[in-house]
Amino acid sequence: MAPQLDLALKHAPLRAPAPLFERGKPASGPRSQPGFMKLLGALAFAFLLALPFIDASAYTISIATSALIYVMLCMGLNVVVGYAGLLDLGYIAFFAVGAYVSGILTTVLDWPMWAAVPATILACVLAGIIIGGPTLRLRSDYLAIVTLGFGEIIRITANNLDVTGGPSGIHGIPTWSFGDWSFRDGLDLFGLHFSGTVLFYYFVAIVVATVGIVGVGRLARGRMGRAWKAVRDDEDAAEAMGINTYFTKISAYIIGAVWAGLAGQLMATHLTAISPNSFHFLYSALILMAVVLGGMGSTPGVIIGGLFVSLAPELLREFAEWRYLIFGVLLVVVMIFRPAGLWPATAVLPWLRRHKPQAWPATAPLESLGGDDRAEVGPAAGARPAPADPRAQDPADDGEVRR
Amino acid sequence: MSALLEVRDLHLRFGGVKAVDGLSFDVHEGEILAVIGPNGAGKTSAFNCISGFYRPTSGTIDFEGRSIMRVLPSTITRRGMARTFQNLRLFKEMTVLDNVKTAMHANLREGFFDTLLHTPRYRRAEEACAREAQGWLDFVGFEGDEQLYVTQLPYGEQRRVEIARALATSPKLLLLDEPAAGLNYGEKQGLMRLIRKIRDLGVGIVLIEHDMGLVMDLAERIVVLNYGKEIADGTPAQIKADPVVIEAYLGAEDDEALDDTTLTGMVATVDDEVPPSGDAGGRSA
Numbered sequence: 001m002a003p004q005l006d007l008a009l010k011h012a013p014l015r016a017p018a019p020l021f022e023r024g025k026p027a028s029g030p031r032s033q034p035g036f037m038k039l040l041g042a043l044a045f046a047f048l049l050a051l052p053f054i055d056a057s058a059y060t061i062s063i064a065t066s067a068l069i070y071v072m073l074c075m076g077l078n079v080v081v082g083y084a085g086l087l088d089l090g091y092i093a094f095f096a097v098g099a100y101v102s103g104i105l106t107t108v109l110d111w112p113m114w115a116a117v118p119a120t121i122l123a124c125v126l127a128g129i130i131i132g133g134p135t136l137r138l139r140s141d142y143l144a145i146v147t148l149g150f151g152e153i154i155r156i157t158a159n160n161l162d163v164t165g166g167p168s169g170i171h172g173i174p175t176w177s178f179g180d181w182s183f184r185d186g187l188d189l190f191g192l193h194f195s196g197t198v199l200f201y202y203f204v205a206i207v208v209a210t211v212g213i214v215g216v217g218r219l220a221r222g223r224m225g226r227a228w229k230a231v232r233d234d235e236d237a238a239e240a241m242g243i244n245t246y247f248t249k250i251s252a253y254i255i256g257a258v259w260a261g262l263a264g265q266l267m268a269t270h271l272t273a274i275s276p277n278s279f280h281f282l283y284s285a286l287i288l289m290a291v292v293l294g295g296m297g298s299t300p301g302v303i304i305g306g307l308f309v310s311l312a313p314e315l316l317r318e319f320a321e322w323r324y325l326i327f328g329v330l331l332v333v334v335m336i337f338r339p340a341g342l343w344p345a346t347a348v349l350p351w352l353r354r355h356k357p358q359a360w361p362a363t364a365p366l367e368s369l370g371g372d373d374r375a376e377v378g379p380a381a382g383a384r385p386a387p388a389d390p391r392a393q394d395p396a397d398d399g400e401v402r403r
Numbered sequence: 404m405s406a407l408l409e410v411r412d413l414h415l416r417f418g419g420v421k422a423v424d425g426l427s428f429d430v431h432e433g434e435i436l437a438v439i440g441p442n443g444a445g446k447t448s449a450f451n452c453i454s455g456f457y458r459p460t461s462g463t464i465d466f467e468g469r470s471i472m473r474v475l476p477s478t479i480t481r482r483g484m485a486r487t488f489q490n491l492r493l494f495k496e497m498t499v500l501d502n503v504k505t506a507m508h509a510n511l512r513e514g515f516f517d518t519l520l521h522t523p524r525y526r527r528a529e530e531a532c533a534r535e536a537q538g539w540l541d542f543v544g545f546e547g548d549e550q551l552y553v554t555q556l557p558y559g560e561q562r563r564v565e566i567a568r569a570l571a572t573s574p575k576l577l578l579l580d581e582p583a584a585g586l587n588y589g590e591k592q593g594l595m596r597l598i599r600k601i602r603d604l605g606v607g608i609v610l611i612e613h614d615m616g617l618v619m620d621l622a623e624r625i626v627v628l629n630y631g632k633e634i635a636d637g638t639p640a641q642i643k644a645d646p647v648v649i650e651a652y653l654g655a656e657d658d659e660a661l662d663d664t665t666l667t668g669m670v671a672t673v674d675d676e677v678p679p680s681g682d683a684g685g686r687s688a
């Protein structure tokens with residue numbers, strides 16, 4: 001074990017003593033939490049792949065594509081708001097950066113669409129650093145205001161520049177092409193004719209959203225994700241754990257920006273036209289709402305939230321004017337009855353709630369149990385002062401670190 | 404041997420309040436130093452200066468011979484100084500195991516793309532991280548379920564987790580801010596043994612504590628603060644006999660000896676004002 005540890009850990013003056021007992025392998029069956037989520041994900045993925053075979057109408061596929069774009073956006077904002085706890089009210093700005101960068105590169109400079117992908121990522125990383133760099137030193141309420149302003153600045157800039165096409169935006173964004181072949185040429189596959197470009201975008205959106213969902217899930221469970229959550233839960237304690245909170249926040253911001261940028265590029269190709277109106281503050285609010293509604297920091301929750309905000313207006317179409325009212329009422333009801341979201345991050349699957357905690361084996365030596373000698377907590381302890389609520393002990397000491 | 408931590412003439416003012424007013428002490432490897440003093444004496448403020456959260460008005464702080472003034476708290480931790488907080492500050496929406504794993508952040512060889520692509524490096528790092536975290540949890544005697552959220556634990560267990568988390572940063576020096584606050588007698592005994600066990604690993608310990616009985620038993624040296632001023636520095640025996648300390652602690656009742664029972668009694672009267680809470684003593688085996 002020791003050489004393995006040396007590969008995994010940097011030089012550290014103090015290493016933990018070996019655990020007193022070996023924990024069993026974590027459960028991984030379909031009834032365990034990770035197993036169940038994988039199963040659910042696989043089913044959802046299969047459904048997405050099967051959808052065109054069920055209903056290949058342009059309307060359905062187009063709605064499904066924009067729903068996937070929304071989900072991608074929500075996954076990115078979930079990193080910023082849900083994991084890192086940074087309130088971002090101008091998130092749609094990064095969506096705009098992605099859409100405009102890929103739009104300009106492919107129309108003005110005639111780049112092929114695939115070549116614009118790394119450029120989009122780079123532009124979003126830069127945008128994240130430029131915006132996040134100075135603002136992430138601010139407390140979160142100031143951050144909200146600054147990001148709100150940033151969202152508006154991007155939109156108004158796009159509205160006024162020539163290269164972005166002004167208020168009418170960019171038109172005729174080309175489709176994906178690889179050499180001679182482009183999506184427009186169509187393809188026959190599995191007895192299904194991919195005639196238009198609509199169906200292609202749908203599959204591209206599936207790939208991007210899947211990578212986005214799996215990627216964020218992995219990051220959240222790794223070293224960086226733990227740092228994000230630590231900063232969210234207690235910034236000072238995170239610093240005390242050796243986490244540079246400033247860089248941690250910027251990293252979350254950049255990930256969010258890149259995810260939004262890729263979603264923006266998807267949308268630019270999907271709609272073939274973009275204009276400043278697509279990046280209104282309203283959309284920032286809508287995405288934020290999706291994240292909060294679904295459950296901050298919860299992948300399944302945020303996906304549900306994203307699907308809800310993108311599909312509900314369509315499903316409620318027959319109510320015409322009334323649909324936004326119904327939409328709003330639904331939201332309020334959800335937030336009253338499920339304040340932590342539809343699928344909270346801390347949710348435990350119902351059949352796992354009463355699981356038995358792991359027990360110390362009877363063989364563990366008593367004196368190694370951190371030295372809590374039970375013999376001393378005998379009758380003698382009863383005569384001692386009763387345990388008190390620690391918070392009441394020192395009422396003057398409210399905040400530990402006051403800055 | 405040169406000292407691990409050298410604090411010289413530390414001052415910290417908040418407007419008109421002199422929170423710390425001339426504090427100097429040394430800590431060596433494997434030594435337990437206690438800092439005592441009444442509420443508001445400036446103990447926590449001194450800790451916050453040393454760990455980088457407050458910027459002292461004047462004075463010097465050297466850790467392993469290098470100044471750590473104007474250094475970020477996270478950098479100080481990476482250099483080998485860990486701390487706990489007076490009011491437990493665990494990551495509330497993370498599990499016990501994740502809380503401890505988080506502290507290994509700086510020591511883990513796991514890059515962004517390792518995490519994203521689940522490379523062998525990632526698996527190795529996560530395995531080692533979990534194993535170290537479990538090792539520390541076992542070391543501090545945490546017996547609960549490490550998959551629970553920390554808020555689901557009884558108070559005493561949360562204290563243990565906080566110490567495990569501080570140890571997981573791999574410190575040479577550990578600052579403990581009132582670790583025994585809110586613990587019952589049995590838990591305090593366990594804590595004392597744990598602190599000695601940590602010292603035996605070669606870690607220097609600075610301990611803020613109210614319970615004099617505990618401090619007298621545990622510390623090799625004691626620094627006494629009063630209104631930010633350092634009024635005494637010596638062995639437990641010297642401190643016990645120091646008239647200035649007795650004056651500061653007991654005021655007019657200086658005919659009473661400064662011993663275990665008096666001060667435990669003092670703390671007990673404070674404790675008695677609140678009903679005993681169930682969770683503080685909930686460590687049934």
Ligand SMILES: Nc1ncnc2c1ncn2[C@@H]1O[C@H](COP(=O)(O)OP(=O)(O)O)[C@@H](O)[C@H]1O
Pocket residue numbers: 397401402403417420421422440441442443444445446447448449
């Ligand atoms: N951030 C702050 N701003 C203003 N005053 C503070 C701040 N932190 C501590 N103090 C003051 O400094 C003094 C020392 O407090 P503290 O260090 O918490 O004492 P102790 O930990 O010994 O009980 C107190 O008078 C307290 O009110």
Ligand SMILES: [Mg+2]
Pocket residue numbers: 397446447448489
């Ligand atoms: Mg204090």
